[in-house]
Amino acid sequence: MNAPFLNIDQPAADRIARPGSGGATIALIVPVHNEEGAIAPFLKAVCESTAPLKDKGVALEFIFVNDGSSDTTLEKLIEAQQTDPRIHVIDLSRNFGKEAAMTAGLDSCDADAAIPMDVDMQDPPHVIPLLVEKWREGFEVVLAKRANRSSDSFLKQRSASMFYRVHNWIAQQKIPHDVGDFRLIDRQVIQALRSLPERRRFMKGLFAWVGFRTASVEYVRDQRIAGQSKFSGWKLWNFALEGITSFSTAPLEIWTYVGATISALSFLYGLLIVAKTMIFGVDVPGYASLLVSVLFLGGIQLLGIGIIGQYLGRVYAEIKQRPIYIVRRKYEGMS
Numbered sequence: 613m614n615a616p617f618l619n620i621d622q623p624a625a626d627r628i629a630r631p632g633s634g635g636a637t638i639a640l641i642v643p644v645h646n647e648e649g650a651i652a653p654f655l656k657a658v659c660e661s662t663a664p665l666k667d668k669g670v671a672l673e674f675i676f677v678n679d680g681s682s683d684t685t686l687e688k689l690i691e692a693q694q695t696d697p698r699i700h701v702i703d704l705s706r707n708f709g710k711e712a713a714m715t716a717g718l719d720s721c722d723a724d725a726a727i728p729m730d731v732d733m734q735d736p737p738h739v740i741p742l743l744v745e746k747w748r749e750g751f752e753v754v755l756a757k758r759a760n761r762s763s764d765s766f767l768k769q770r771s772a773s774m775f776y777r778v779h780n781w782i783a784q785q786k787i788p789h790d791v792g793d794f795r796l797i798d799r800q801v802i803q804a805l806r807s808l809p810e811r812r813r814f815m816k817g818l819f820a821w822v823g824f825r826t827a828s829v830e831y832v833r834d835q836r837i838a839g840q841s842k843f844s845g846w847k848l849w850n851f852a853l854e855g856i857t858s859f860s861t862a863p864l865e866i867w868t869y870v871g872a873t874i875s876a877l878s879f880l881y882g883l884l885i886v887a888k889t890m891i892f893g894v895d896v897p898g899y900a901s902l903l904v905s906v907l908f909l910g911g912i913q914l915l916g917i918g919i920i921g922q923y924l925g926r927v928y929a930e931i932k933q934r935p936i937y938i939v940r941r942k943y944e945g946m947s
């Protein structure tokens with residue numbers, strides 16, 4: 613892939629193409645998992661939408677990451693590479709998940725900026741020139757923000773909005789609403805991301821954590837062009853848990869306050885019982901309230917232990933220090 617030809621310490625706006633500078637390269641990072649039907653239309657649409665960029669001194673390259681596809685995705689990619697040498701393919705040894713696949717793409721990206729993109733055209737290629745334009749204005753991160761979520765089911769819309777609200781309420785680094793991974797990130801941002809050593813990667817959170825000057829453009833998200841979504845309800849739930857537990861320890865800490873409140877209330881209740889006994893004598897009834905409070909406290913304790921388990925599981929995964937992904941082979945293009 614292209615060697616860096618401009619000094620990365622310069623601000624973004626100074627580094628990008630200007631007459632005589634040799635132009636800038638932008639890499640589209642495209643994770644693919646069983647997407648044989650989507651690759652050809654994706655390439656066609658991207659080439660059409662980005663043709664005008666060439667005249668502005670911006671060259672494009674594609675980094676496809678084959679995330680353990682069991683169909684002919686890899687063959688389709690290699691075939692496409694024969695006719696378009698700007699295509700690079702990283703073949704992972706198995707399915708590592710979209711976050712890991714994206715990390716693999718970013719790790720081997722040597723361009724001036726990268727745009728992580730879904731292959732199913734839900735991230736529309738006509739937005740790319742808009743992202744580039746903002747980048748030229750000097751922003752290091754340009755977010756592509758969904759104008760609405762009408763392409764999602766009602767349940768997904770509600771659960772997504774709840775996730776953003778809960779996440780941003782308890783996490784310090786806020787993630788912008790309705791922005792997926794589709795965005796332009798400058799070379800400096802890519803390097804910052806590479807410096808984060810964590811293995812369980814919730815990319816949206818990491819993108820927000822590294823910061824940088826950020827702008828956004830709006831777009832309308834369409835339906836998938838081929839195949840099916842790879843994210844089931846259960847996978848999305850786990851993804852949300854990953855996001856929250858990766859960027860906030862509030863769920864762990866809240867138990868201190870819940871515990872303290874319940875202890876204080878129990879103490880007051882104890883005082884009440886003592887006072888009542890002293891005034892009215894021994895009182896036998898109380899079976900129902902006893903059972904309810906035992907069950908309630910048991911439930912709270914299990915919940916607390918469960919949350920500790922969530923974090924412990926993540927600590928365990930981190931401490932094993934396994935690589936985020938394993939590359940079977942790289943098929944380098946010519947550019």
Ligand code: UDP
Nearest residue numbers: 643644645679709710713730731841842843
């Ligand atoms: N993807 C991947 N590995 C996975 C699941 C998905 O590389 O384990 C890719 C997929 O091929 C697509 C992108 O991630 O290019 C987004 O997936 P999808 O469209 O299924 O997600 P949705 O748009 O439904 O959230």
Ligand code: MG
Nearest residue numbers: 730732734836
């Ligand atoms: Mg999709």
